[in-house]
Amino acid sequence: MTKKSAVLRLSGIQRALLIYVVVPILVIVGVGIGFGLERINVQEQERLKEDLELLGRAIRVPVGEALAANDEEAVQRALDSVFEIGRIYGASVFDVNGNRIAVAGIAERDLSRSRVAQELVMTGEQQERVRQISGVRMFSHFIPVFDDLRQANGFIQINRQASDFDTAFARLSAWAWGIWMAMALLTFTIVIFGHYRGVGRYVNQLTESMHRVEAGERNYRASENGPSELAAIAHGLNRMLDSMQKNEAALEAHRLHEQEMQRKLQYQEKMAAIGGVASGVAHELGAPLTIIDGRARRLQKNNQDAESERQLTAIRGQVGRLTRIVQQLLNYCRPPAEQETLTSSVAIEKLLPEILDNISHEQPENGPRLSASVSPLSRGLQLIADEARLELALVNLVRNAAQVAEQHVEVRAQVACAQEEPMAEDKLNESKTNEDKKQPPCSQWLHIEVLDDGPGLPAGTSTESLVTPFYTTKGQGEGTGLGLAIVDNVVREHRGILIIENRIDGTQGCRVSMQLPLAVVNEE
Template identity: 30%
Template sequence: MIDDELIGEAHLRHIVESAMDAIITINAEQRIVLFNPAAQQMFRCAATDALGQPIDRFIPQRFRPAHQGHIETFGHTRVTNRRMGMLGTVTGLRADGDEFPAEASISQFDTSTGKFFTVILRDITQRKRAEAALQESEARFKAFMDNSPTIAFLKDTQGHYVYVNRPFEMHLNKPAAHVLGKSVFEVWPSDIAHKLHDHDAKTLVADTTIEHVEVIPDAKGELRQWLVLKFPFRDSSGTRYVGGVGLDITHRKDLEEQLRQTERLAELGTLASGMAHEIGTPMNVILGRAEFLMRKTQEEQTKKGLETIVAQVERITKLMNQLLTFARRRPSERRAMDLRTTVETCLEILSERLARHHVKVDTTIPLDLPPVHADQDQMSQVFLNLFINAVHAMPEGGQLRIAAEPTGNHVTVTVADTGHGIPAEYLTKIFTPFFTTKEVGKGTGLGLTVVHGILQEHGGSITVESQKDQGTAFTLMLPVSPSQ
């Protein structure tokens, strides 16, 4: 019959030999008496080379004094073991000089031959690399989101914010510390919060991405329009959230409104031009006959009646003139303006129209182009007029080319199309009010007049070159901002 003690020793030896963690036993002199296969693999050292050696051999020089102190202190306590992780992360030294992080547990026991300490080590190099990679990934993602031109947020299904990026904090003046964990009703005024919550609910119900235009106050408290894409989101546990990114489109909306106003003004100009033509001639006849009769009549009562007729005809004429000059521009507010951004914004507003008419756009504007001294809204009106005219000139499609370059104290901008061109005899007249090459009822003759007036007010200029069936090119000169 096999002795139970021998069976126990064999079983223990098998456990030590097959363990995946390194197991090292040292005596009271801190010399190695047990070095299992996992320790040999971890430290890249054979047991024959490790047994009898001081444990310091496998500890970096800088940690040896502290390690010796820890072992001595541990030996004097009544504690028999400390679990894995209680010692924190320790640093091991492989036989080839490579250092590595490890978790350790330690135990002590007494025998008839003296005190012994057993250390179990687990190499956590891969875990540390994974943690470092995760931290790097999180830092990269945070930097990406914090440098994004869009605001970004994440909310739970109850409307509580669980994440906001840096642009959210900056543009909306809502620090993360004052937002996270709070619902939209705690962060925003009631009317705004209800709309945001309704949009969140619709997104969750639809279970798909939905585009919303939301009105939210900015850092100054001014209401801004944001194009927000909201989407449902589930984390690894299946918990649902509403994610969203938003872009401030207030300026674009303002430009769209200016475009609508320009088109309404054009319609008004067409109406006023037609009325002036249709009403002007008979009014002149009535005025002329009334004045003639006033000179002939001697009757005071008749003369008074004719004077009333003259006054009313002059009133009608004045009203017609007021209609024709209805869209007088406000005083310009000039400052340093990025021409490239203004051109790109105008092209974006007209993108659908350009695509519908098969007009390809070629833009050449240097990134280092100096800013011009101009009113952004008025310059948007200039480019919208020129671009729309170019589209009209290319009913079957073509190319719109926009280029800019510095020229001394000015910036030269060229807007050219490949349309039907302007006859030579008309080139000297195109900036004249109410002159148009378009069919009757399709143009007011005011657009280029307005463009010419704006550029003159800015201390700039506009010229035109055109060849029939070859296209038209407008050249604009704008003063560089004094700050340059």
Template identity: 25%
Template sequence: MDVIWSRFRRLVSRLHDAVNGRDERYREIVEHAPDLIFSHDLDGRFTSLNPTAERAFGFAPGAGLGRSVFDVVAPEDVETARRMIAAAVSGGSAPAVYELSALASGGGRVPLEISVRAILRDGVAAGVQAIARDLTERKRADAQLHQSEKMEAIGRLTNGIAHDFNNLLMVVRGYVDLIAARVDAGLPLNGEIDQVRKAADSAIAMTRQLVAFSRRQPLQSRVLDVNGVVAELDPMLRRLVGEDVEVATVLGARPGLIEADPALMERLVMNLAVNARDAMPQGGRLRIETAAVPAGPSTEAQVALVISDTGRGMTPETRNRLFEPFFTTKEKGRGAGLGLATVYAIVQQHRGTIEVESEIGRGTSFRIVLPAARAAAAPAPAAPVAAAAADVVLLVEDDAPVRYLVQTILTESGYRVLEAADGPSALDVFARHGHEVSLVLTDIVMPHMSGRALVERLRPLAPDLKILFMSGYTSDVIGNHGVFDSSVAFLQKPFAPDELLRRVREVLDAPAALQRA
């Protein structure tokens, strides 16, 4: 670092010499330098500015000469500038480096790193020479790093709670479904059951939202049509925003096919609709548009989703912080500040971009662009198929309530279930009944032996064995255990009984070659 600064100071010194006419060879460097190079007299009046400095301070060529340097210093940094100049004058010709903000030509602030030194004539200070570097990009990079570190910390916290919450919520939601299936449809008890189900679904959605904005949620992608997503959500969106908000959906003439997680796409649209509703407390208009964007000479085909409102709009300051986790302009208790952070994370996960346009009093528009899919849309999931008489599932799950719930769902659907609480126990069960087992349904993160390690022990014994992994952990933990690949059958907790049965049937019916991970 000392060597770098030494070289920098030598360059600064030579550039100072050029400005003062002592080295003609460097005048062209000064004129074309990307940094701001200027000088002023002891009264603070500019005596020279290179074109970069003139543009930064909003001066026409030559118009800055004679103007006060304090006219372009941010008011809060004027005293810092005075001390900087005084130190340079009293300290002689050795450059010193400071940071302060200048007033930009557009009215904003420009953070600058300034190297200053005294201009000496006959050993006496006659003025000050300065070279300044715009720190805007570096500050932005620092802010992004800070944001990344903050997201990483929140992600670690999320990672710690997601597994336990997912297991608990899965048990609650699963038993609610089982109870509902056993209660006559006409009984009043169904109303109470439905309330419990809704509460569980809200808790599940909150957990998924926490995981989503930390960008750690495993994607369960398939090819889907954005037009279909919006059309299916339309009735719910109208109820969500209320009667005083007009909802207009303008769907593209061509299908907008993308490869995406359907649940996350629905969450994205819902969050933006809620944000629009909250921006229009007196009512207004919510417009949702989709469009397939053809490939261009240098761009691939894309799909655009635009969600606009006629609400209050946002200030530039609010817009700059819009996607920060926990940032909200709502009253205390009206929002956690996760909605738009989640939207941003979902877009990033799907390799898309999001742009925001907003004007106070005129409303806000979010434009999301996602890569178009290269394949046709997948058919809708079929209803769960009943188990064949010979289907035997080896269930490996260390959480006893979850294990009992899954065992109950499978047994009531006709499967024969063998249970194990961990990997070593599963090996013992398989040693006795391996010839009967059709499918191993195993958790990934377990004490003593991971699900992946268990499968590696079972493969030599039964190469064509069908495997279905499940977990309530987030994707980074799953990846650390060697299971995060599109070729691996995976079920994210919490899952509903129908989802479990459908996935089990899919894996059992799949060719054995597709199951070798």
């Protein structure tokens, strides 16, 4: 809707103002004008009659003297003087019998048989009549004329056109009702446009604001301008929307918290169930597996046959695999460590070589080469962590990498800012220089990367799928699918991030990154 159409289209408030305020006022004013015109009409007629009466009185004495002296010329001169005054259409003098003696203008010829003449002579009082004279509707004023003895010796008739009274009143009425119509139109215009400028446009803004909020624009706020009452309404609406938005945000946060608590509860229930099963399996299989391994080892010592030796070695290998599976189940189902209990300091510079040394004893002589590198910023770093759990996670990662690598497995440890890629070696010195300049330190994370030169991950494989329990990319009987799940649990316990992806540095292989937040900086 355009601004022009909004002005021309009457709103509910404008219609109410016109119906209940403007129209009653105009009706009252119209009734007052009608009553006033009626009073003016009566007063005007009385005034015109008084004018005729004054004229009649003015010539009654000279006419009476002329009649007494039988001087018709003097009577005629008196009549002519009245007629010359103006607005008089006729005047005449009659004797007591109604016979006309003198005339000026439009007048009746004979009143001898007129009842008004008889009443006038008998009563001696003035008379007024509306009569047809020469086809014209006239207002006649009759004035008796007396002699010296106060005896009526004739009367005077002064005529004026009756329409003069109506014409004056019609002209006055036309002006009065014309002014009323103009005032009515002006009032309507002022009310409509004045209401729109003073109130209507701000009401329209409020209405538009409500429609936009209803349509989903929850961040939209009404303009707080216009009259103080409407500005207060807009302010109240905005405060209500702010309160609703705040409550919705609180409800959303509460809902997300409940979802997180529900997820944790489900996870703990799942871990408890798996832990119960794993504990039962470990209890029931631990002793038989130990017995089987012991007797197979005894048979190996007593039997020198090559085929028997091979079979017994295979049996012991499968027993060892079963033992590792049971241990991995127990490790996976171990209750997670709370962040508040992570109080021990772990020296990363010493931990990585120990892990590589332990893994190297498991590797064949032609296995891949294992190496570790620690960036300058990571040397001497004391990480607050659960050392046993962190070592378990790193052992799983290095063991997995060694199983698929062709020639080399590398473990890197370096410090980087939060939500940033690990800093390359050529940027470490620059970072150290910035620290020397006492620039504000960023939130730092420890990035531990395990890189291999194996075949890499199959296309479409994601970190989420790889950390799912019992999911494995290895062949049948080669993996349990619990190693990376255990690593993911340990990283989550330390509020870190686990990323598993193919290498993007142009080298074949896989890159596994553990990103752990640092609470302690380098010690001197």
